Amino acid sequence: MDRPVAPAAGPGAGNDCRPWRRRGMGRALPGALFAALCLASLMVGAGRMELAQLTTFSGEAWLTLTASRLPRLAAVVLTGAGLAVCGAVLQQILRNRFVEPATTGGLEAAKLGILVALTLLPGAGQGVRMALAMAFCLAASLIFAVITARLRATVLVPVAGLMYGSVLGALAEFYAYSRNFLQGMQGWMLGDFSKVVQGSYEVVWLVLPVVAATYVFARRFTLIGMGAEVAASLGLGYRAMVVLGLVLVSATVAATVITVGAIPFVGLVVPNLVSLWRGDDLTRTLPMIAAGGAMLLLICDLFGRLIIWPYEVPVGLTGGGVGGLMFLFLILWGRR
Amino acid sequence: MILLTDIGKSHGTRAVLTGITARFPRQSLTSIIGPNGAGKSTLLMLIARLAEPGSGRITLGGADIARISRAEYARRVATLRQFPAIELRLTVEELVAFGRFPHNRGRPTAEDRRATDEAIAFLSLDTIRKARLDELSGGQRQMAFLAMTIAQQTDCLLLDEPLNNLDMRHALRIMQALRSLCDDLGRTVVAVIHDINFAANHSDQIIALKDGRLHSSGTVDQVVTEAGLRDLYGLDFHILPRPHGRLCDYFTPKGEAG
Amino acid sequence: MTARATFALTAFGLALLALAFVLQGAAADPVWLIPRRLMKLAAMIVGGCAVALSSISFQTVAGNRILTPAVMGYEAVYLLLQSVLVLTLGASGLTLWGGSGGFLLSILFMLGYSLTLDRWLFRDGRADLWMLMLVGLVLTMVIGTVTQFLQLRISPGEFAIFQSAAQISFERVEPWRLLVSTILFCVICLAGWRGLPALDVLALGRDQAMSLGIDHRRAVRRLLMLIAVLVAVSTSLIGPTAFMGIFVANLAYALAPGAGHRLTLPMGCAIAVGMFLLAQLMVEHLFDYRTTVGILVNLACGVWFLALMLRQRSMI
DSSP states (O other): OOBBTTTTOTTTTTTOOOOOOOHHHHHHHHHHHHHHHHHHHOOOSSOOHHHHHHHHHHHHHHIIIIIIHHHHHHHHHHHHHHHHHHHHHHHHHHTTTTTOOTTTHHHHHHHHHHHHHHHTTOOOOOHHHHHHHHHHHHHHHHHHHHHTTTTOOOOHHHHHHHHHHHHHHHHHHHHHTTTOHHHHHHHHHHTOTTTOOOTEEEEEEEHHHHHHHHHHEEEEEEETTTOOHHHHHHTHHHHHHHHHHHHHHHHHHHHHHTOOOOOOSSHHHHHHHHHHHHOOHHHHHHHHHHHHHHHHHHHHHHHHHHTTTTOOOOHHHHHHHHHHHHHHHHHHHHHH | OEEEEEEEEEEEEEEEEEEEEEEETTOEEEEEOOTTTSSHHHHHHHHHHHSOOOOEEEEEETGGGGGHHHHHHHHEEEEEEEEEOOOOOOHHHHHHHTTTHHTTTOOOOOOHHHHHHHHHHTTTTTTGGGGGGGOOOOOOOHHHHHHHHHHHHSSSSEEESSTTTHHHHHHHHHHHHHHHHHHHHOOEEEEEEOOOOHHHOOOOOOEEEEEEEEEEEHHHHHHOHHHHHHHHHHHHEEEEEETTTTEEEOSOOHHHHO | OOOHHHHHHHHHHHHHHHHHHHHHTGSSSHHHHHHHHHHHHHHHHHHHHHOOOOHHHHHHHTTTTSOOTTTHHHHHHHHHHHHHHHHHHHHHHHHHHHHHHHHHHHHHHHHHHHHHHHHHHSSGOOOOOHHHHHHHHHHHHHHHHHHHHHHHHHHHHHHHHHHHHHHEEEEOOOHHHHHHHHHHHHHHHHHHHHTTTHHHHHTTOHHHHHHHHHHHHHHHHHHHHHHHHHHHHHHHHOOOTTTTTHHHHHHHHHHSSSHHHHHHHHHHHHHHHHHHHHHHHHIIITTTOOOOOOOHHHHHHHHHHHHHHHHHOOOO
């Protein structure tokens, strides 16, 4: 099994960065693109809003901006960056290019956690739901890490992960169905930014410190990608790092699932694209991964808002579609 | 007799075989030797029709093999590649009976059962005939697959590295069995052999490939010479005559061999 | 003799389960209950056998014990077609097409997918299965989000229709579709019967099969066609079965008294049908309809499979 996209030695092994792009351009262009996307995200919506209105400090426009558009922009950027970084960390920890929260059971586990919180502690606030979702996600990820450690074929890992996810999903369905809660559960199955308004989305800011922490430990996560033996011989506490990584991933997954729902593929596609372009050293690539995730999600969100304006297609769908196509492209491209 | 005329084969732009012309005489054991990547297995696969040559012609008894139907070909030529990795929960007996498939298409007759028994007896596998393949050692499993090929009762047998991963005892048993297939049953055997000593001591004829081209061919005496092997493998060889054959020593470089 | 005993025992158990399913509490209204239950039983038999046959023969072709048509995207293609039908025609369109038209259309789709697979993956006769598996997984995930989106958008009535199309269930069996499925299934079985010995040879791998005189390319293409129709039959009759095929096939290998398809295929059928019966009985009596057959089957198969992965190191 030696595919360019699935090296048996794990992502950390091959460190081929291709300097075929000049650094200066590589930095300025994405920056401008990012700014343009943010601006576009602020401007697009069901309610009309024009720059002129803002300059006149029209109360309604400002309200739209601060109560809905800005929170939405923040949620999109944070979610995209967080999920992409999550994917990168998971790929290092599990040493497999094809994992992300959706292919390791993490998303399903978080959903299960929310479900348990909603049914057992119906009066509890978002904090409790968040804590339960994170706990479930962490437990599920730890179990999955144990499972993958025993799988020899790299390509089986995402299959096992999807199967694992479907078991957790069936468990959630079983639980929800027996409590007549199935329809309620559909609500946060699919990522959707339209319900993000001031006062309901703040949990997602948790992603910011998580991404920062990931950046601090980036070098160690890169080393982990080389395996337990290498990490240990370089004096790194392998287990502690794995647990820390999974805690960070769980926090991000839980925060994003609670605020916007499940968004597949972002964590899969972005790290893979960045690593094709700039290699696998997370100390260098993590900012690019975060920015790439944010931009991909901004594009998907804009697309979803424009395609059937004034209604909108949830980002889970556009993200799933765009991300899925990109992933297919990655696979087929890596095949040649 | 199998006749190869100007065979060429390439994978993409890389030529694997170029201009191979060779003959495999009836009722003889021919070994194909050569360094890794010389195209030995590819050549055997072409003869077995597991792949198609890019150019050239292969004939069996005068007829172009591409014109023979696959079912008919399976009654005249049997091929054994390295055994498949999939865990087969078959007994040795069941596996050997598969060799009769070209003759009965899955509806065994008394004749088929007799041929199966003969093949098992020929390799002295009677003690393990009820054993399951996944319970056997690598050597025993290879013997079982060889028995299947023998039960096919074809004039010609093609074997791809039949000694791979076998200990000396099983390797010798298989080589002796191949020898006896030629001498006693009049079959034509072609085998890719890595071990130069097995090839030199048990073959009638040797074909040596290097870099996809025919390096040398002929009787053992013609091919197995110190100069020829040195050129073929890029190693220093001492060929030591023995009462019933020869020993090719490449373990000690020239200076130390004394 | 042991083989015969195993099968006698299996058949006996199966008959008991079937009797229990048909007759339990039927005294209340036998005229209405029994024919309906017989129809459900027929759907279980045809659907279960189709799942088992397609999964086991696919695994033989692929030379792998994890892959099933469901994993390779067959069911995803089916669900995609259903989603597109709902999107374009609305639920009324789905019920309309859900009859014979939709059935034939989905069979055509499956055949097309099979041909693509054959073209793309089995060219040179060597299957690039990993690639296909990843593509199948992506398709499954993408289509999963599409179906979720539909579930959010469509009205509750439509939702119910779609939901029943997206999960294992025996409630929606209609006499007409059952009849068509049964006939198709029988035709496939007859067509496959002659190729049964060849299937055993295919299990030895491509090279060995070819040197035993099998036209591997043609045999694979034919089998993929048969598998496509079988998947279409099972999916449209009882819904997508996801990972159930893996469970059924691997349990059949373990329980069948030998490795030949003559033994594993019937054993697989028995396991699949038995599982459906057991799940249905459990839903009706143990869980009092608070869960569905689909959820139970997914749960059982998934847990079993993960346990298998943990226990057995070299699965592939």
